[in-house]
Amino acid sequence: MNTHNITLLDGGMGRELERIGAPFKQPEWSALALMQAPNLIADVHRNFIAAGAQVITTNTYALVPFHIGEACFRDHGFELALQAAQIARNTIEGSLTASPIKLAGCIPPAFGSYRPDLFDPTRVTDILSPLLRAQEALVDMWLIETVSSSQEAMAVINAVKQFSDKPIWLSFSLTNRHDLTLPLSLRSQEPLDSVIPLLEQLDTVLFNCSQPEEMEEAIRFTRLHNSDITIGAYANSFSEVKRTHDANAMLSSLREDVTPERYLSFAQRWVNAGATIIGGCCGIGPEHISALTILQK
Numbered sequence: 001m002n003t004h005n006i007t008l009l010d011g012g013m014g015r016e017l018e019r020i021g022a023p024f025k026q027p028e029w030s031a032l033a034l035m036q037a038p039n040l041i042a043d044v045h046r047n048f049i050a051a052g053a054q055v056i057t058t059n060t061y062a063l064v065p066f067h068i069g070e071a072c073f074r075d076h077g078f079e080l081a082l083q084a085a086q087i088a089r090n091t092i093e094g095s096l097t098a099s100p101i102k103l104a105g106c107i108p109p110a111f112g113s114y115r116p117d118l119f120d121p122t123r124v125t126d127i128l129s130p131l132l133r134a135q136e137a138l139v140d141m142w143l144i145e146t147v148s149s150s151q152e153a154m155a156v157i158n159a160v161k162q163f164s165d166k167p168i169w170l171s172f173s174l175t176n177r178h179d180l181t182l183p184l185s186l187r188s189q190e191p192l193d194s195v196i197p198l199l200e201q202l203d204t205v206l207f208n209c210s211q212p213e214e215m216e217e218a219i220r221f222t223r224l225h226n227s228d229i230t231i232g233a234y235a236n237s238f239s240e241v242k243r244t245h246d247a248n249a250m251l252s253s254l255r256e257d258v259t260p261e262r263y264l265s266f267a268q269r270w271v272n273a274g275a276t277i278i279g280g281c282c283g284i285g286p287e288h289i290s291a292l293t294i295l296q297k
Contacts, residue, residue: 009279105139232277
């Protein structure tokens with residue numbers, strides 16, 4: 001196992017907020033705590049930094065009309081995104097860690113998680129520009145999260161590049177397979193081959209918000225088609241293959257078998273496959289990130 005130069009991301013903000021008692025529900029998701037209990041956002045960031053995260057992500061994932069409504073987004077989207085970025089930056093500056101902590105500005109799926117069917121390229125810039133403008137001065141890089149289609153990837157990359165020249169990390173979400181012998185695909189059902197042309201425009205590509213079992217194959221595929229690109233993975237622990245409701249309709253249950261120890265075993269395989277950025281998404285907490293620190297030893 002190659003353990004050199006492994007960068008640890010944080011874990012899932014939303015379910016960690018729920019765990020510590022923050023206001024948390026759909027459709028607002030993690031934005032509700034930002035509106036009602038912003039001090040708890042800082043607590044979650046501190047928990048992940050204390051666990052060993054070297055990159056934390058701004059709590060802007062749900063700051064889109066899909067989650068907070070058109071009127072709230074229009075009237076408060078910019079100021080909420082600015083507040084989220086300031087909380088994260090202040091938490092980093094107040095941390096006592098010896099090594100520097102980077103801040104990733106979250107660029108969320110503008111039309112809801114796992115909903116490529118709702119994607120509207122004509123609205124991407126209007127929705128994302130307040131988030132970009134609010135965070136630009138405070139973040140070190142952009143993390144485009146839970147991208148469900150090649151069309152979405154291209155549109156969001158272009159939107160970010162219009163506003164900023166900071167590094168872009170782009171993260172795809174994969175369809176969770178009941179049968180792991182079936183071909184890998186994006187949430188749009190496009191085969192993973194569809195990402196190959198995009199790799200030439202990126203320095204860093206990741207895979208997130210999919211079950212841990214999907215990641216190793218996606219990493220090996222990416223490394224096969226681009227030997228120079230930086231690759232990362234941060235899975236969730238949703239029981240998604242058993243879910244009967246729409247992804248954004250209610251809170252999904254979490255898998256009990258994705259313990260910190262088992263998550264580490266998955267992550268070790270991701271590193272062996274070529275990943276050098278490892279973290280967690282929904283349901284992956286500080287205890288999981290703490291277990292991952294062994295990857296750096």
